[in-house]
Amino acid sequence: MSLNGIHLWVIFGVFVFLFLLGFFYRVSIWLRGESGESFGNEEKKKSRIKKFLSYTYAFFKVFFSRNFFRIMKSFILDGIIHVNLFKDSRLKWFIHIFMFWGLSAFTLISIFHMISVATAPGGIPSQDSSGFVRVFGTLENRFTAFVLDISKVSIIFGALIAVLRFFIFKNKMKSVELKDKSAGVIISIIATFGFFYEAAFFTARDVAIEKSAFAPVGFILSYIFSFIKINWWTAAVVFFNLYIIGLLLFVAFIPYGKYSHMVFGPFVVVYNKFISNKKIYKL
Amino acid sequence: MKLDKFTVKQLAEIDACTRCGNCLDLCSAYSGSKDVSISPKKKMEKLKKLIDSEYGILSRILGSLGKRKISKKDIEAISNAAFACTMCSRCEVDCHIGIKLQDIWLKLREILIEDGTYPEVLNMVRERLNKSRNISFETNEGRANWAAQIENVPENKFVKGSAEVIYFVGCVSSFSPRVFKIPRAVVKILQAADVDFALLGDEEWCCGFPLLTSGFKKDFLEFAEHNIQKVNSTGAKYLITSCPSCYYMWEHLYSRLSPEIKMNFEVMHEVQYIYRLVKEKKLKLNPLDLKVTYHDPCDLGRNSKIFDEPRNLIKSIPGVQFIELENTREYAACCGGGGNVEAVDARLSEGIAKIRAEEIMNSGAALVATACQQCVRTIMQALKKESSKIKVMDISELVLTSIQNSI
Numbered sequence: 098m099s100l101n102g103i104h105l106w107v108i109f110g111v112f113v114f115l116f117l118l119g120f121f122y123r124v125s126i127w128l129r130g131e132s133g134e135s136f137g138n139e140e141k142k143k144s145r146i147k148k149f150l151s152y153t154y155a156f157f158k159v160f161f162s163r164n165f166f167r168i169m170k171s172f173i174l175d176g177i178i179h180v181n182l183f184k185d186s187r188l189k190w191f192i193h194i195f196m197f198w199g200l201s202a203f204t205l206i207s208i209f210h211m212i213s214v215a216t217a218p219g220g221i222p223s224q225d226s227s228g229f230v231r232v233f234g235t236l237e238n239r240f241t242a243f244v245l246d247i248s249k250v251s252i253i254f255g256a257l258i259a260v261l262r263f264f265i266f267k268n269k270m271k272s273v274e275l276k277d278k279s280a281g282v283i284i285s286i287i288a289t290f291g292f293f294y295e296a297a298f299f300t301a302r303d304v305a306i307e308k309s310a311f312a313p314v315g316f317i318l319s320y321i322f323s324f325i326k327i328n329w330w331t332a333a334v335v336f337f338n339l340y341i342i343g344l345l346l347f348v349a350f351i352p353y354g355k356y357s358h359m360v361f362g363p364f365v366v367v368y369n370k371f372i373s374n375k376k377i378y379k380l
Numbered sequence: 381m382k383l384d385k386f387t388v389k390q391l392a393e394i395d396a397c398t399r400c401g402n403c404l405d406l407c408s409a410y411s412g413s414k415d416v417s418i419s420p421k422k423k424m425e426k427l428k429k430l431i432d433s434e435y436g437i438l439s440r441i442l443g444s445l446g447k448r449k450i451s452k453k454d455i456e457a458i459s460n461a462a463f464a465c466t467m468c469s470r471c472e473v474d475c476h477i478g479i480k481l482q483d484i485w486l487k488l489r490e491i492l493i494e495d496g497t498y499p500e501v502l503n504m505v506r507e508r509l510n511k512s513r514n515i516s517f518e519t520n521e522g523r524a525n526w527a528a529q530i531e532n533v534p535e536n537k538f539v540k541g542s543a544e545v546i547y548f549v550g551c552v553s554s555f556s557p558r559v560f561k562i563p564r565a566v567v568k569i570l571q572a573a574d575v576d577f578a579l580l581g582d583e584e585w586c587c588g589f590p591l592l593t594s595g596f597k598k599d600f601l602e603f604a605e606h607n608i609q610k611v612n613s614t615g616a617k618y619l620i621t622s623c624p625s626c627y628y629m630w631e632h633l634y635s636r637l638s639p640e641i642k643m644n645f646e647v648m649h650e651v652q653y654i655y656r657l658v659k660e661k662k663l664k665l666n667p668l669d670l671k672v673t674y675h676d677p678c679d680l681g682r683n684s685k686i687f688d689e690p691r692n693l694i695k696s697i698p699g700v701q702f703i704e705l706e707n708t709r710e711y712a713a714c715c716g717g718g719g720n721v722e723a724v725d726a727r728l729s730e731g732i733a734k735i736r737a738e739e740i741m742n743s744g745a746a747l748v749a750t751a752c753q754q755c756v757r758t759i760m761q762a763l764k765k766e767s768s769k770i771k772v773m774d775i776s777e778l779v780l781t782s783i784q785n786s787i
Contacts, residue, residue: 119437126435127391129384148388181476185402274399274425353437355428358398362477365396368389369478 098334100220105211105341112345119352120360124149159371171370176363188262195255197359200284203248203291204348209233210241211341236298239311246295246312249288256281276355287343294336296322301329381455383434385491386484393479394431397424403471403481408714409464409721412731417457418464420471420481426458427488459497462488464728466721467593468678468714482683489595499724502594510599513585516555520582523549526560527579530567538567543578545570545653546616546645548607548630550623551586552753558760559753562622565776566650572783573662583610587621587629593719604634608643616645620653622776624680624752625718631684649680651751651775655693658779666785667699672778673745675705675736675759676712677752690751690775697782703745713739715750717758729758730765737762740770747771749778 128145143151160168174180179197183190213234214220222234236242259281295315298304300322309316322329352360386394403420404410410419433439433450462485469482492498508517524537526549538547547570553563570577588603607630611619621627630647648656657663672694680686687709695702707713716722716732737759740748748763748770750756760772773781 122437122440123395126431127388127395129435130386130388130391131384132388152388175476175478179476181474182400185474185476189400355399357395358477361392361396362398365393365479366477368392369480 098331100334100337101215101217104338105215108342108345109208109211109215112349115346115349116352119349119357123352123357123361156368164371168367168371172363172367175366175370188258192255192259192262195251195258196284199248199251199255200359202244203252203288204344206233206241206244206248207291207341207344210245211345214337236295236312236315237302237304237308239308242295242308242312242315245291246315249291250314252284252288256285274355280356283343283347287340287347290336290340290343292318294333294340295319297329297333297336301333381430381434381450381495381497382491383431385494386487390480390484390487391431393477393484394424394427396477397428397479398477399425400476402474402476406470406474408466408468408470408716408732408735409728411713411735412716412733413464413728415464418461423458423461423465423485423488426454426461427484430454430458455492455495455497458488459492459499462492463499463502463724464721465719466678466714466716466729466732467719469682470678470711470714473682473710486593486595489593490597491595493595498595501723502596502720505590505594505720505723506596506599509586509588509591509603513603514555515551515586515590518555520585523554523584524579524581526554526557526563527567529560530564537581538577538579539581540578542614543576543616545575545577545618545620546611546614547577547579548584548587548611548619548621548626549579550621550626550753552757553622554584556753556757559756559774561777562753562756562774565774565780566620566622566654568780569654569657569663569776569783573657575657575662578614578616580607580610580614587623587626589625589629590720592629592633601637604629604637605641608634608637608641612642612644618648618653619643619645620648620650622650622751622753622774624649624677624684625754628679628683649684649686649689649751651680651690651693652686654776654779655689655696658693658696663779663783665697665779665782668697668778668782668785669699670747671701671703671745672747672749673703673705673740673743674708674775675715675740675748675750675755676709677750677755678712678714678718680751681712682710690749693775693779694749697778703743705739705743707739715755715758716762717752717754722758730762733758733762734765737766737768741766741768745770747773747778749773749775751775 125145128148132143132148132151179190179193182193209229210233213222213230217223217226217230217234222231226234232238233241236245292314295312296318299309299315299319306316309319351357399421401421404416407419410416416422430450465485467482467485472479472481475481489498505515509515512518513520514523524539527533527537547566549563553559585603585606587607588600591600591603619630621630627647627649635643654663658665674690674694676682676687691702694700705712713736714732715736716729722729740759740763748759750759750772751774753774756772756774763770763772
């Protein structure tokens, strides 16, 4: 039983399609709106393409201006480090950062891992494979093992603090949405499959401790798994597919649901800071 | 509901809202009512649901089969929340994404008005304004009647064809006897500084703020155009207002109307103009032995970013000990008098005012100054209910008291 197969490309294709469809579908909804150029007069109806071009032009015009470094700084501080949240509440910031950075790293490295696995013959990189595939194509690589494991730990740690916060400050939590709870549960399940994949992989391939220890949770689980005598390679393949399919479906759904802010938030922050007060270019 | 009336940017902002709930505790309407459903977070949640129901991918792919219909109940719920907002913009200050929430609430009201889902009382506001050109439904000829009690008032009651400064009094100050002291104080200060000023009299129409904040944008435009034309015709260099909402309209919205409509004068709030007179030594301020605090009106402070002039003006009065409130400048809490909430839900307005009144009482000040006739009214009422002896004054009254040295 091999880790790779044509199905990985199908899954990846479906993921890219769904994600881009969701992204552009949201953008097409925005473009139904008025361009807001004139406050007083009824504005002339513009086609969505014209509006798209107008906004894109305005964005790039400001982006590639002398404000470039200020925009990048704002993008990093407001969109990635979330300094405003940090100033407001350290606890919320920790929860957010653990989950946001964890999910971002987990998604990115998982995609690299999946592409590398799909590329490598038999799903395991050989000496002939490219550097990219040799780094990301196997959990025997310390970097990949470490980032995949720690990113999941980060997500679960963030989710745990959020749950604790919910129970401790229950009276102060006025409106936690069901979507927040269900997203937390789903991503925790995906992360758990990811840990099982690591452990099953280490057990099946009898990976040396000097390498497997870089994925601490997978390593500990693999020690437990080693007492159970089953075909761990088959289990690794199953867990790999479950976690990859689960993760990619979850991420593909982001532009459609409540968590679309993860994709659009950083752009809106930058837009409001640098562009919204300037006049939109009229076509 | 015509949700495509939102701008492209606003629709993107609704998607970008993290619904972190940061705005919830800061919302005046929520604080005054403890009703989560009227909070900014819930409004954003409902808006996103409405947008998905109207334009969501399921409705697009499956047509009418997949369309999650927006029920009348959903629209009524969002209408209740939208019209319970004081438009104080406090929610905007701490938004991590920097979403321009007030613009969204204004647009939402406009959409609800077009949809016909809004509080009945707003029809009365609209009717009054369109008939009488003022919010009080008084005959507009009585606009300058408050001036009659000023000593040595000229026969024209300061209404003349041309002057360097036009004083735009505003509806509440013109027609509400409880705050007549404000325009009288402004006029006396202008006289003391020997300023060439005039009133528009019955040619002054409401600035349109109640119409715009209710969502009647089309009606508002007529008011704006009339007022600009009348002030232009006087050849004035400056237009000063006592009301922060009038100031906000003139300074920030009238100027965006259309490139064809030009304003040939500078717009200033009374605190800016009076402070300038003080700096130019055209006014002599006498000592007052007083502990004074200042309440930032939302439209002057948060929405127009005028924080320093009123404070500097108060501090320029010799002997005054200035105390800041706990929540101040852009973090100041609303008095409950904005956004037509008083007309729509008087109890909610009182609830919001009570919170601000408690903060004022805890400050240790003997007098709270503000720069808004509506804030004076609501805070005065709330302090009275709390049996507080703290005096409430508009800054113009405080300055006049200092000039006359007679508190």
